Amino acid sequence: MIQPLPSDLITVNVDGQDIAVPKGTNMIEAARLARVEVPHYCYHPKLTISGNCRMCLVEMGLPAVDPATKAPLMDPATGKQKINWMPRPTIACATNASPGLHIRTNTAAVQDCRNSVTEFLLINHPLDCPICDQAGECKLQEHSTAYGRGYSRFVEQKNVKPKRTQLGPRVTLDDERCILCSRCVRFSKEIAQDDVLGFIDRGSYSTLTCYPGKQLANNYSLNTVDLCPVGALTSTDFRFKMRVWFLKQTPSIDCESSVGANTEVWSREGVIYRITPRQNDAVNDTWMADSGRVLFKEVSAADRLSGATLNGAQVTQGKALQAAVDLLSGRGGRAESGAVKGVAVVSSGRSTVEEQFLTRKIADKLNATVALVSRVGVGDKILVSADRNPNIRGALVTGLIRALPEQKLTALGAAIDAGQIQVVLSMGEDLIAAGLTEAQQAKLAVIYLGTHQNATSAVASVVIPTLTVFEKAGTLVNQQFRLQKFARAVPGLAGVSDDLVTLSYLLNALGGTPLGATLGALWPVIAAEVKVLAHATYDTLPSTGLLLDSASWAGLPFVEGETLHFKPVAGPGVTS
Amino acid sequence: MAYVVERKPLTLAERLYLPQIFAGLRITLKHLFAPNVTLQYPEERPVIPSGYRGVPTLVRDPQGREKCVSCQLCEFVCPPKAIRITPGSVPADQPDRLHIEKAPQAFEIDMLRCIYCGLCQEVCPEEAIFLQNQYSLSGYTRAEMVNDKARLYELGGTLPDQHYKWDKKKAAAEHGNTH
Numbered sequence: 042m043i044q045p046l047p048s049d050l051i052t053v054n055v056d057g058q059d060i061a062v063p064k065g066t067n068m069i070e071a072a073r074l075a076r077v078e079v080p081h082y083c084y085h086p087k088l089t090i091s092g093n094c095r096m097c098l099v100e101m102g103l104p105a106v107d108p109a110t111k112a113p114l115m116d117p118a119t120g121k122q123k124i125n126w127m128p129r130p131t132i133a134c135a136t137n138a139s140p141g142l143h144i145r146t147n148t149a150a151v152q153d154c155r156n157s158v159t160e161f162l163l164i165n166h167p168l169d170c171p172i173c174d175q176a177g178e179c180k181l182q183e184h185s186t187a188y189g190r191g192y193s194r195f196v197e198q199k200n201v202k203p204k205r206t207q208l209g210p211r212v213t214l215d216d217e218r219c220i221l222c223s224r225c226v227r228f229s230k231e232i233a234q235d236d237v238l239g240f241i242d243r244g245s246y247s248t249l250t251c252y253p254g255k256q257l258a259n260n261y262s263l264n265t266v267d268l269c270p271v272g273a274l275t276s277t278d279f280r281f282k283m284r285v286w287f288l289k290q291t292p293s294i295d296c297e298s299s300v301g302a303n304t305e306v307w308s309r310e311g312v313i314y315r316i317t318p319r320q321n322d323a324v325n326d327t328w329m330a331d332s333g334r335v336l337f338k339e340v341s342a343a344d345r346l347s348g349a350t351l352n353g354a355q356v357t358q359g360k361a362l363q364a365a366v367d368l369l370s371g372r373g374g375r376a377e378s379g380a381v382k383g384v385a386v387v388s389s390g391r392s393t394v395e396e397q398f399l400t401r402k403i404a405d406k407l408n409a410t411v412a413l414v415s416r417v418g419v420g421d422k423i424l425v426s427a428d429r430n431p432n433i434r435g436a437l438v439t440g441l442i443r444a445l446p447e448q449k450l451t452a453l454g455a456a457i458d459a460g461q462i463q464v465v466l467s468m469g470e471d472l473i474a475a476g477l478t479e480a481q482q483a484k485l486a487v488i489y490l491g492t493h494q495n496a497t498s499a500v501a502s503v504v505i506p507t508l509t510v511f512e513k514a515g516t517l518v519n520q521q522f523r524l525q526k527f528a529r530a531v532p533g534l535a536g537v538s539d540d541l542v543t544l545s546y547l548l549n550a551l552g553g554t555p556l557g558a559t560l561g562a563l564w565p566v567i568a569a570e571v572k573v574l575a576h577a578t579y580d581t582l583p584s585t586g587l588l589l590d591s592a593s594w595a596g597l598p599f600v601e602g603e604t605l606h607f608k609p610v611a612g613p614g615v616t617s
Numbered sequence: 618m619a620y621v622v623e624r625k626p627l628t629l630a631e632r633l634y635l636p637q638i639f640a641g642l643r644i645t646l647k648h649l650f651a652p653n654v655t656l657q658y659p660e661e662r663p664v665i666p667s668g669y670r671g672v673p674t675l676v677r678d679p680q681g682r683e684k685c686v687s688c689q690l691c692e693f694v695c696p697p698k699a700i701r702i703t704p705g706s707v708p709a710d711q712p713d714r715l716h717i718e719k720a721p722q723a724f725e726i727d728m729l730r731c732i733y734c735g736l737c738q739e740v741c742p743e744e745a746i747f748l749q750n751q752y753s754l755s756g757y758t759r760a761e762m763v764n765d766k767a768r769l770y771e772l773g774g775t776l777p778d779q780h781y782k783w784d785k786k787k788a789a790a791e792h793g794n795t796h
Contacts, residue, residue, distance in 0.1 A: 172687075201793050202796045280706060282704065
C-alpha cells in the first residue's frame with residue numbers, strides 16, 4: 042500500500058504545466074493532480090505497484106546538472122535549466138516524482154507505446170463485449186476506443202481458454218478476458234490477507250488460478266471483481282443479470298456492522314441488482330465485505346411485512362396506528378383497562394439517527410424505559426467489526442441510551458416478570474432473539490414496527506410495516522463516530538409508510554410536540570437539541586461523512602476491535 | 618397584416634368554359650383505360666420492397682439456434698422504450714448450445730410503443746433482430762400487442778447467416794489454439 046504522503050511538496054512539470062505535488066507521489070498521481078490522465082491497468086492506488094501492464098509508459102526528464110560540479114546546466118536559448126530527457130519511456134506507476142521532474146504524456150512516442158500495448162492486449166482478447174458484464178465500465182474497452190486501431194492485424198487463431206471457471210463460491214473467472222494485471226492477486230495477499238490467487242504457466246498459457254485445494258472464498262472475494270480492469274473476474278450473483286448502463290447509482294452505507302463501509306447501490310426501475318463499495322479513504326478505502334453485498338435481497342424477501350395487522354388480522358395502517366397509540370397511552374390491550382401500564386421501548390441499533398431521535402422523543406413522552414438490542418459477533422479486523430449494529434453510537438448521540446446495551450435484555454425481562462412492563466414498542470427487534478423468554482413475551486402487548494417477520498411480529502398485537510435501509514434515506518454514526526448519510530435507492534413497498542412518518546405520527550398522537558416527518562424538517566430540531574450534531578444537516582453532510590466529537594463517550598467499553606482505519610480507544614472493556 | 622392578392626382576369630378560353638370541361642374529361646378517360654393501381658386489400662397484398670421495416674422479430678440461425686445473446690443494446694437504443702429483455706445464462710451442460718453463454722430469458726417488444734425505426738436491427742451485434750415484412754397487427758387487448766420471446770421467434774423464423782458464430786467458436790475450441 043502507498044505510504045502516507047509527507048506534507049512537503051515538490052514541483053513537477055506535466056506536459057509543460059508546473060504543479061506542486063506531495064513528495065513520494067508517483068507519476069500517475071502527479072499527472073492526475075495536473076488533470077492529465079495516464080491510462081493504466083495494473084496500477085491501483087490502494088495496492089502495491091507491480092508495473093506489468095506497461096500501459097502507463099510516459100516520457101520522463103530530469104533537470105540537467107554538471108556531472109562534476111553538480112551545478113545546474115542552463116539552456117542559453119530559454120534561460121531555464123536544461124532537461125535531460127530519458128531515451129526510453131518509463132512506467133508512470135513505479136516512478137516517484139522528484140524535484141524538477143518533467144513528464145510528457147502526449148508525445149508521438151508515448152502515443153505509440155499505448156497503441157502497441159493495446160494491440161498486444163487485444164491479440165487474444167475474445168471481444169465478447171456484447172455478453173461481458175464489464176462492458177460499460179471496462180478499462181480495456183475505454184482504452185481500446187482511445188488507443189486501439191479499430192481492426193485487427195492478427196490473422197492467426199486466437200487462444201481458447203476456459204470461459205467459466207469457478208474460483209470460489211461468489212467469483213467466476215473468464216480466462217480469455219484476463220490481461221494478467223495481477224490486481225486480484227495483490228488484493229488477496231495484501232488486503233484480504235488470504236493469499237490464494239496466483240498465475241501459473243508461461244506466455245500465452247498464463248492463467249489465473251487458486252492454489253491447489255484452495256478457493257477464493259474469503260469474505261472479500263468480490264472486491265477482486267470490482268478491481269478487475271476487464272471482465273475476467275465476474276460476480277456469480279450479478280453475472281448476466283443486467284447491463285451496467287441501465288443501473289442507477291445511489292450512495293448508501295453498509296449496515297452489516299459498525300464499520301459503516303460506504304457503498305453504491307445499483308438499481309433499475311426499483312429493483313436493486315448489486316452493491317459495490319464507494320471510495321472513502323477514511324473508512325473503507327475502495328473495499329467492502331461480500332456479506333454486505335447481498336443485503337439488498339432482504340428488500341424482496343418472502344418474509345417481508347407488507348401490511349399492518351392488529352392481533353393477527355389485516356387492517357389499514359390508520360387503524361393499526363390508532364391501536365398502537367391506544368396501547369401506548371394505556372387505553373387498551375391485555376391488562377385490565379384503567380390500570381397504569383408500564384411501557385418499554387426496545388429500540389434498535391439498526392435504526393437511523395433520525396428514527397432514534399424520534400424514538401427517544403416517544404420514550405420521553407411515555408416515560409418509558411428504553412432498551413437497545415445488542416448484536417455482538419466476531420470482527421474480522423478488516424471491514425466487519427464485532428458490533429453488528431450499524432448505529433449504536435447514533436443511539437448514544439441522540440440520547441436514546443446512555444450506556445452501552447446489555448448483551449441480553451435481562452433487565453427488561455426482570456421488569457416484565459415483576460409486572461412493571463406490560464406494553465413493548467419494538468423497533469423491528471425480535472424480542473426472543475434479544476433474550477426474552479416466550480413466557481415473558483406472552484405477558485406483553487407488543488407493538489412491532491419492522492420490515493420482516495420474526496418470532497415477535499408473529500405474536501405482536503400491532504404490526505406496522507416499515508422500510509428497509511434501501512428504501513429510505515437517513516444517517517448512521519459508525520464506530521469512528523463518523524456521521525454518514527445514505528440516500529433512498531428504490532421506492533418503498535406499496536402501502537408502507539416511511540419510518541419517520543410512522544414515528545412522528547405516533548409522537549403527535551401521544552401528545553408530543555409535533556416534529557417533522559421528513560429529513561429536512563427534522564434535522565434543524567435534531568441540530569438544536571443534540572450538541573454534537575449542532576452544525577449538521579442532512580443536505581450539507583459531506584459524502585465522506587462528518588467526524589463527531591466523541592469525547593463524551595470515550596470511557597464506554599465498546600466491543601469493536603481494530604479494523605481498517607480504526608483503532609479502538611483503549612477502554613476497560615476493549616478486547617482486540 | 619392583410620395581403621391583397623391580385624387576381625388575373627380570366628382569359629377568353631377560360632371564359633368559354635368548354636376547353637376546361639374537355640381537359641377534365643380527357644383525364645377521366647385516360648384513367649378509365651389505364652391499368653388499375655388499387656389493391657383489393659386484404660384479399661390482395663402488396664409486394665413488400667426489400668429493406669422494408671415491418672414488425673421487429675427475432676431470428677434463428679440456419680441450425681435452429683437462437684442468435685440473440687441478450688446484450689440489451691436494442692433495449693438501450695430503442696427510442697420509445699418498447700423492448701424489455703430479461704437476460705439469462707445458458708447452463709454449461711447443454712450439448713447443442715456449447716460455447717453459448719448468454720441468451721434471453723424473456724424478450725418482449727411492445728408493439729403499441731414500437732415506432733418501426735429499425736434502430737434495434739441496426740445496433741444488434743449478433744444480427745439477431747430484424748424488421749421483416751409483416752406490417753399489419755391487431756389485437757383486442759394491450760397484452761396481446763406485446764410480442765413475447767416465443768412469438769418473436771415464430772414471426773422471425775430463420776434467416777440466412779453469414780457468420781455461423783457458434784460453429785466458429787466450436788471449431789476454435791476443438792481445433793484452434795486451445796490452452
